[in-house]
Amino acid sequence: MSKQAMSVMSSKLGISSHRTIQKAKELQQLMDIRVGSGSLTALGITGSCPLIMCLDLAASSTGQPITKTEAIRLSGVNKKVYSNGLRALESMLEIEVKQTIKDLAVQFGCSGAVTLAEQALQRYEESHNSKSCSQMDFSAPMFQASALYAACRKLKTKVDRKKIVEVCGIKRTTFDRLVADLExxxxxxIGEQSKVKSTNQKRRQSLMDDVERHMKEEESKRTKIEDSEESGGNVDYKDWKRRILEKALKAKETAMADKDTNNADDS
Structure with missing residues (x-):
């Protein structure tokens, strides 16, 4: 198709990135060389469909979000033909579109869920590898997108469920089951993090309790200092209090550090 057709279709899909459009042009040229019109016709990829698919693949590889339903409408074929044709074209052009959780988070505007999603997917992968399921490709979009959606749900971060299901390329029922497992x-x-947070809070409270106790033990010294001031000494009480507090904090932190080291050695 002409440059004008590329420009019109990219505009209808909401693609404005020069990089994405340039990638689509490269894929279109590669398609003409490697695939040919005969093979495309056999797959039912005719009319504007090849161009739309090239734009779709280019958008996926550059992280440019598009609406799949609109792409299918513009292609002139039904959803099944489009999905099968897209996968076939992807294979024939030897395109490997891999979007990480971070890529998807940028696309869907939920970067705050990345760490939790990555941790959840890692544990999910480890649990399945231990069950002799090592042949599963956990870098596939279905796992990356499902993990991100599961994390967003628990963090109450809104994402477009319909669009994220489209990224997965799987049935909604399969997506729901996968999300439930990842949740x-x-x-x-989240439970483990809450326990750690609670433990740290208790440790900080214990530290402050010990500091206050230490201050009370040192309080009696203030009288002597005040007597010294009355007798002509030049001791600043505020400075003394600061030094005592710093000393108490340092002593407590050293003790706690030693305790952690001993625990590590024991384990």
Missing amino acids: KQVETI
């Missing part, structure tokens, strides 16, 4: 991992991680 279990998310819940476990």
Whole structure:
């Protein structure tokens, strides 16, 4: 198709990135060389469909979000033909479109869920590898997108479910089951983080309690200092209090550090 057709279709799909459009042009040229019109016709990829698919593949490889339903409408074929044709074209052009959780988070505007999603997917992968499922490709879009959606749900971060299902390329029922499994991992991680946070809070409170106790023990010294001031000494009480507090904090932190080291050695 002409440059004008490329420009019109990219505009209808909401693609304005020069990089994405240039990538689509490269894929279109590669398609003409490697595939040919005969093979495209056999796959039912005719009319504007090849151009739309090139734009779709280019958008995926550059992280440019598009609406799949609109792409299918513009292609002139039904969803099944489009999906099968897209996968076939992807294979014939030897395109490997891999979007990470971070890529998808940028695309869907939910970067705050990245760490939790990555941790959940890692645990999910480890649990399945231990069950002799090592042949599964956990870098596939279905796992990356499902993990991100599971994390977003627990963090109450809104994302477009319909669009993220489209990224997965799987049935909604399969997507829901996968998200449910990943949510279990998310819940476990959040629970562990809550326990760690609670433990740290207790340790900080214990530190402050010990400092206050230490201050009380040193309080009696203030009388002597005040007596010294009355007798002509030049001791600043505020400075003394600061030094005592710093000393108490340092002593407590050293003790806690030693305790952690001993625990590590024991384990």
